[in-house]
Amino acid sequence: QVQLQESGPGLVKPSETLSLTCAVSGYSISIGYSWGWIRQPPGKGLEWIGSIYHTGSTYYNPPLKSRVTISVDTSKNQFSLRLSSVTAADTAVYYCARHLQGGVAAGASPWGQGTLVTVSS
Amino acid sequence: QSVLTQPPSASGTPGQRVTISCSGSSSNIGSNTVSWYQQLPGTAPKLLIYSNNQRPSGVPDRFSGSKSGTSASLAISGLQSEDEADYYCAAWDVSLNGPYVFGSGTKVTVL
Numbered sequence: 001q002v003q004l005q006e007s008g009p010g011l012v013k014p015s016e017t018l019s020l021t022c023a024v025s026g027y028s029i030s031i032g033y034s035w036g037w038i039r040q041p042p043g044k045g046l047e048w049i050g051s052i053y054h055t056g057s058t059y060y061n062p063p064l065k066s067r068v069t070i071s072v073d074t075s076k077n078q079f080s081l082r083l084s085s086v087t088a089a090d091t092a093v094y095y096c097a098r099h100l101q102g103g104v105a106a107g108a109s110p111w112g113q114g115t116l117v118t119v120s121s
Numbered sequence: 122q123s124v125l126t127q128p129p130s131a132s133g134t135p136g137q138r139v140t141i142s143c144s145g146s147s148s149n150i151g152s153n154t155v156s157w158y159q160q161l162p163g164t165a166p167k168l169l170i171y172s173n174n175q176r177p178s179g180v181p182d183r184f185s186g187s188k189s190g191t192s193a194s195l196a197i198s199g200l201q202s203e204d205e206a207d208y209y210c211a212a213w214d215v216s217l218n219g220p221y222v223f224g225s226g227t228k229v230t231v232l
Contacts (some may be wrong), residue, residue, distance in 0.1 A: 036221075038166075045123060046158075046166065046209055048221040061220040095165055102172075104221050105213030107156035109168035109177060 002026040004096050004112035012090075012119050018083040022096030022112060023076075029054060030074040034099040036108060037070060037081045039092040047092075051104045052079060059104060086119045093117075124149060125210050125224035132230040133200045141227045143193040143210035149222055153213040155193040157186055158223075160207040169208070170195060197229070205231045 008020035022035070029035060036051035050060035052070045060068050069082040083090060093114040100106035126144040133139040143155065157170035168177055170186035173193065183204075185196045193212075197204055210224040 045226045046211075046223040048211075048223065051221075059219050100168075100171060102154075104219070105153050107154075107168050107171040107211070109171075111165040111167070114165050 002098060002110055004098065004110060006094060006096050006112045006115040008094075008115060008117070010116060010118060012086055012117060013121050014087055014119055015085055018081070018086050018090060018117055018119075020081045020094055020096075020115065020117070021078050022080070023078045024098075025077070027098075028074075029072060029077055029079065033101070034103050035070075035072070035079045036097050036099055036104060038095045038097060038108070038111075039090075040095070040114075041089075041092045048104075049081065049083075049094075051099060053103070088119050091117065091119045123225040124214060124222040125212065127208075127210060127224040127227045129225070130228045130230065132232055133197075134232045135200055135202065137200045138196060138198045139200055139229060140197075141195045141208055141210075141229070143195070143224050145191050145193070145212060145222075147191055148216045149191075149212040149214040150188065150193055151191040152215050155186065155188050156211045157184075157193075157195045158209045158211065160209065162206070166209065200231055202231050205229060 003025045034053040037049040067084045072079045095114045097108035097111040154172045158166040159169045160166040173188040174186045
């Protein structure tokens, strides 16, 4: 059974870089699938941030592309998100997820439980 | 403002059938498959439907999805109290090589 768990600071200062990690258990991310990050501002809807294929190819949401980096560490079986120059608008619950066999467009399951990141000084 | 449009709310009594619509365009729903997610209060979203009408293992057959042209629908038949949640549609948008877009979300209330 594949499980994902997000971790990282819950509080980030404006203009700094948000860094989160998603630890994967029950499956080796080097084998296949694509892995993504999605966020949800408090009381609002879902927003896809970006995804990375096991080959290393990345796809980012255009409005965030200039600030986002997603990478994979196969030795630790985890993937990471870095979002630079954060503002209060980046305050959200951040989820990691595995996409289905068809890639990002196919859907995502399972998801991690999510971690709240607040941007504030 | 979401690229995929959903009604903000829907409701029904136990046992009723509720339908949620998701309206998009030729660059997203019209070109790619649709997924649906259920988000129970305080929890992470869960995949409910993929490839327009396929249910992952463990999802009750009370949930069904369909797609026609640039619109999609999620139907919940035999509504149960535990179905009270937010529901989101999603699809890949081919413009600008993405993104994966979500609908605005529909809150289903069981009366």
